[in-house]
Amino acid sequence: MKINSTFGRTAAVPALVGGLLLASACGSSSSSSSFSSPKDGVSATEITIGMSSDVTGPAASNYLPYTSGVKAYFDAVNGKGGINGRKVNVVVLDDQSQAPKGVSNYRRFVTQTPALAFTGLNSTQQSAVAAQSRANNLPFVGSIVTGADMMKPFNKNFYSLACTYPDQAEVAVAFMVEQLGLAAPRIMTSQTPVASGNEWASVVKELVQKAGGTLVANHVTEYGALNEDVFGRDVADKKPDMLIAHGATSTAQVTMKSLAKFGVKNLPIGTAAVLQDGSVPATAPGVVNSYYAFNCYTAPGAAGADGEPLIAAAKAAGLEAKVYDRPEFTQGYTIAMVMAKAIEGAGDRPTRDAVQQQLDKLNELDNGALSPAVTFSPDDHVGIAGVRPYKYNPSSGAFEPVGEFDDYAGCLTNYYVTRSLDSWNKDCIK
Amino acid sequence: MAADSRILAVENLTVTFGGVHALNDVSFTLSARRIAAVIGPNGAGKSTLFNCITGVQRPTRGTVTCGGRSLLGQRPHQIARQGIARTFQNLALLPESTVEENVLLGRYQHTRTGMLAGMLRGPRARREEREQREYVGGILEDCGLAPLRYEEVRSLPYGVRKKVELARALVQDPKLLLLDEPMAGMDSREKAELSDLVLRYVDDHDVNVLMVEHDMNVIMGLAEEIVVLDFGRKIAHGTPGEVRNDPLVIEAYLGAEFQSTEEDAPEHELAQSTQQTRQAGE
Amino acid sequence: MASFIQDIVSGIATGSIYGLVAIGLVLVYKSTGVFNFAHGEFVALSAFLLTSLTAALGAGWLAIVAVLVIVPILGVLVHYLIIRPMMGKPLLATVMTTIGLGLALRALILILYGPDPRQFDGPIPSNAVDIGSVRIAVSDLLTIGIAVVCLLLFGLFFTRSSLGLQMRAVANQMEASILSGVNASRIYAVAFGVGALLAAVAGVLLASTSVVSVQLSNLALIAFPAVIIGGISSVQGAIVGGILVGVLEKLAEAYASQQAAIAVVYAVLLAVLLLRPQGILGTREAMRA
Numbered sequence A: 001m002k003i004n005s006t007f008g009r010t011a012a013v014p015a016l017v018g019g020l021l022l023a024s025a026c027g028s029s030s031s032s033s034s035f036s037s038p039k040d041g042v043s044a045t046e047i048t049i050g051m052s053s054d055v056t057g058p059a060a061s062n063y064l065p066y067t068s069g070v071k072a073y074f075d076a077v078n079g080k081g082g083i084n085g086r087k088v089n090v091v092v093l094d095d096q097s098q099a100p101k102g103v104s105n106y107r108r109f110v111t112q113t114p115a116l117a118f119t120g121l122n123s124t125q126q127s128a129v130a131a132q133s134r135a136n137n138l139p140f141v142g143s144i145v146t147g148a149d150m151m152k153p154f155n156k157n158f159y160s161l162a163c164t165y166p167d168q169a170e171v172a173v174a175f176m177v178e179q180l181g182l183a184a185p186r187i188m189t190s191q192t193p194v195a196s197g198n199e200w201a202s203v204v205k206e207l208v209q210k211a212g213g214t215l216v217a218n219h220v221t222e223y224g225a226l227n228e229d230v231f232g233r234d235v236a237d238k239k240p241d242m243l244i245a246h247g248a249t250s251t252a253q254v255t256m257k258s259l260a261k262f263g264v265k266n267l268p269i270g271t272a273a274v275l276q277d278g279s280v281p282a283t284a285p286g287v288v289n290s291y292y293a294f295n296c297y298t299a300p301g302a303a304g305a306d307g308e309p310l311i312a313a314a315k316a317a318g319l320e321a322k323v324y325d326r327p328e329f330t331q332g333y334t335i336a337m338v339m340a341k342a343i344e345g346a347g348d349r350p351t352r353d354a355v356q357q358q359l360d361k362l363n364e365l366d367n368g369a370l371s372p373a374v375t376f377s378p379d380d381h382v383g384i385a386g387v388r389p390y391k392y393n394p395s396s397g398a399f400e401p402v403g404e405f406d407d408y409a410g411c412l413t414n415y416y417v418t419r420s421l422d423s424w425n426k427d428c429i430k
Numbered sequence B: 001m002a003a004d005s006r007i008l009a010v011e012n013l014t015v016t017f018g019g020v021h022a023l024n025d026v027s028f029t030l031s032a033r034r035i036a037a038v039i040g041p042n043g044a045g046k047s048t049l050f051n052c053i054t055g056v057q058r059p060t061r062g063t064v065t066c067g068g069r070s071l072l073g074q075r076p077h078q079i080a081r082q083g084i085a086r087t088f089q090n091l092a093l094l095p096e097s098t099v100e101e102n103v104l105l106g107r108y109q110h111t112r113t114g115m116l117a118g119m120l121r122g123p124r125a126r127r128e129e130r131e132q133r134e135y136v137g138g139i140l141e142d143c144g145l146a147p148l149r150y151e152e153v154r155s156l157p158y159g160v161r162k163k164v165e166l167a168r169a170l171v172q173d174p175k176l177l178l179l180d181e182p183m184a185g186m187d188s189r190e191k192a193e194l195s196d197l198v199l200r201y202v203d204d205h206d207v208n209v210l211m212v213e214h215d216m217n218v219i220m221g222l223a224e225e226i227v228v229l230d231f232g233r234k235i236a237h238g239t240p241g242e243v244r245n246d247p248l249v250i251e252a253y254l255g256a257e258f259q260s261t262e263e264d265a266p267e268h269e270l271a272q273s274t275q276q277t278r279q280a281g282e
Numbered sequence C: 001m002a003s004f005i006q007d008i009v010s011g012i013a014t015g016s017i018y019g020l021v022a023i024g025l026v027l028v029y030k031s032t033g034v035f036n037f038a039h040g041e042f043v044a045l046s047a048f049l050l051t052s053l054t055a056a057l058g059a060g061w062l063a064i065v066a067v068l069v070i071v072p073i074l075g076v077l078v079h080y081l082i083i084r085p086m087m088g089k090p091l092l093a094t095v096m097t098t099i100g101l102g103l104a105l106r107a108l109i110l111i112l113y114g115p116d117p118r119q120f121d122g123p124i125p126s127n128a129v130d131i132g133s134v135r136i137a138v139s140d141l142l143t144i145g146i147a148v149v150c151l152l153l154f155g156l157f158f159t160r161s162s163l164g165l166q167m168r169a170v171a172n173q174m175e176a177s178i179l180s181g182v183n184a185s186r187i188y189a190v191a192f193g194v195g196a197l198l199a200a201v202a203g204v205l206l207a208s209t210s211v212v213s214v215q216l217s218n219l220a221l222i223a224f225p226a227v228i229i230g231g232i233s234s235v236q237g238a239i240v241g242g243i244l245v246g247v248l249e250k251l252a253e254a255y256a257s258q259q260a261a262i263a264v265v266y267a268v269l270l271a272v273l274l275l276r277p278q279g280i281l282g283t284r285e286a287m288r289a
């Protein structure tokens, strides 16, 4: 079954699910194996992968490339005959970044329309399903972001494939402070009111203090706010040396507008991976003097030869550059690759348990310039360790990597395992 | 009596609400006489009859024709534009607008400028508006309302408001004027004034009046022809003299209620008919 | 003190946009009895149309004029095609129709424009002026100015023009107006058209000072409290309610947080509902023009 690549139509979702049920009901034709396990989302001919993503909500511009990356990878796999003879069917449900929708989408894939593996949800939605996800056996293979509640305490079913917020913050603070050469930097932060935003803001605050600086203020920006005038006025009043930002494209653009309104100019901005989006600094050109995003994924166009297969898959799926030439696309593609690797390793009888055993064994899966290598072990599910800065180039509109992932390895405290920022210091960059 | 179907003809008119026959097979044709009245005890169906004529109430059965044209199936504002105007038992004015504005409302049907042109206020629209205001001024003069032209309606006494409503109906330049209890709540001096006004207007214009009124002295003084309703049925139709001596009428109405003319206007009536209007699709 | 004044100005500017949207809601509600839950989507649609028309016509000014013409026509069409056939049906059905219309418009925007927010580089400047120690955004002053002009024009239209009189008449004395020969259906169409025009003005202002995204439709969620606080039957109340909500929101945001702002607005809404259910300027029986 083929899914429309521009699934921006909510109406398509029931149709997809209906079609899926139909397909699994009558599908038992030509297969190399007669094994099926409906409760694991596996029929003789087909494997169901569940996904809950923001398709039409406020963070859609971040989640659309990610969703497209997952689908493009599996489209390519299906084009080559699928995995061990089974086609992969990615079912995407729209959650519009709303917690209740995300929860019900996730539950659906646990039992109602069982999936062999799942990906998706933002950090708040992840918090909302954290308890459930520990109680079932559905492999939850990452999302754009990794919420702290999924990792603490250890969750055997959740496999993180996002750069964690502590990782991003550790590199971001060290790099920005070094760039500006300030002994006592005055920093402001912004965040959206989601779990990852809280985590981001609190880690940045601690790191700024460790670097001898002060956090002047943190501002929480609400999704869908018409303006951020109070924040803009505050930045104009307090004149911080830089802004370290978290958010979604839409909230960040609104913030840019309000900064411009109050005459803020030449502000250095460092952002979490989610704001690696050229439309943010382009919103108000005079406001930003340098704009860096801290990420563990490289957009296909900036990854040289390693990005070429991604571009080919994206073009085959009819995607536009503004959708595929983004780190979220690489991330989705990588998540799909990791899933496929584990499913393939599970051989002829892929079940949720078998897929998990394979994921736990995944070691140093090389991803070239696209991301650091992926490694899981049975007691460490942080798959990606490594973050580097990407600098926005206003003339090309692209983000260019600054150095290699290794250059910044010294900044990482592996916070989700060590639970401490003690080993961090501001002179950690090679 | 010489019936003249060019004025108003009602045939087999029936309106039922659930099990209630508000009107039950009522037929009559007004004669050429200028002022007619509908009388009958409370709940007899008088207001329902008016509502059928103005298109606010769709009859269950029967026909209503005016000037030889069927009124059924026409929308209320179209019926109004054929020259049928009415006043209400309970005042239906804009209390916070001026007398002139309230009366002007009755004049828009005579405006030819389109909506957009009116909004843009071109020279033609402005000239037309001036003409309408002049016409309104004339009627206000006739009604003795000229000095109150720019007063807000809410500041005026009840009797004057009744006149404002009458003026709004008169500026429509109606062929058929329906007056629903025009004298209710007035003292005898005001009643005399209003009767006089109606008589003068009828003398000067080509208009027929059909009125509902409880004050039998007023009815007998004004009406040349009377239709009597009781429990939705027509029980009599004729000159005041004929009706007064009709045994059925005496039994049903006059005998019992001849004296009690000052009955209160039921409060809920307008609300009810407003609801009907919405239901009628406007 | 300076920042307090700045926040008040921001609040009035944001609030005047709420006011424009709120008046549109009140106007339609007063004359037709329908609470138009698709009103916010008209705001978002106007903003998106503005971006396409700017691309097509090349000039922001032309596009603004075009939007201010096209959107009211859409409003009139919505009345004739969708609302009018529903008149006289149970209220709930009509309400559901407007909710459905809103969802459909949202979907339409997403299909036509995709989920990415867009920009409109309009003629409204994005800089600030310093008045003493108070820094005020030029766009805020312009927004307030434009809103005031719109509100005055609307006030004149509503109280002085013959259409305005007919609109008030239909709103307050429907049966009598119709029986005086006023074509209520046409007046409703005008109400929808004028409401859409006000939504379009809000859409243009927001496109110029904020980001063009489908989230702009959520504006209605904040305009509803403005309407209720001001008094659902009062046009002046809608303006007062809008500005009050804007200022409350900014002050709460400055002294607490943006999330607190929403709570504060709804707390005031509750208080008004308890103490003065008809709203600040609403009247119980006779409705104010």
Ligand SMILES: Nc1ncnc2c1ncn2[C@@H]1O[C@H](COP(=O)(O)OP(=O)(O)O)[C@@H](O)[C@H]1O
Pocket (backbone or CB within 6 Å): B017, B020, B021, B022, B040, B041, B042, B043, B044, B045, B046, B047, B048, B049, B269, B272, B276
């Ligand atoms: N909308 C309605 N729904 C139900 N019953 C009605 C309605 N309108 C009038 N009636 C009933 O029809 C009858 C006639 O009412 P009406 O025409 O108002 O009488 P009148 O004006 O002669 O007092 C009464 O019994 C009244 O209760």
Ligand SMILES: [Mg+2]
Pocket (backbone or CB within 6 Å): B046, B047, B089, B269
């Ligand atoms: Mg009556």
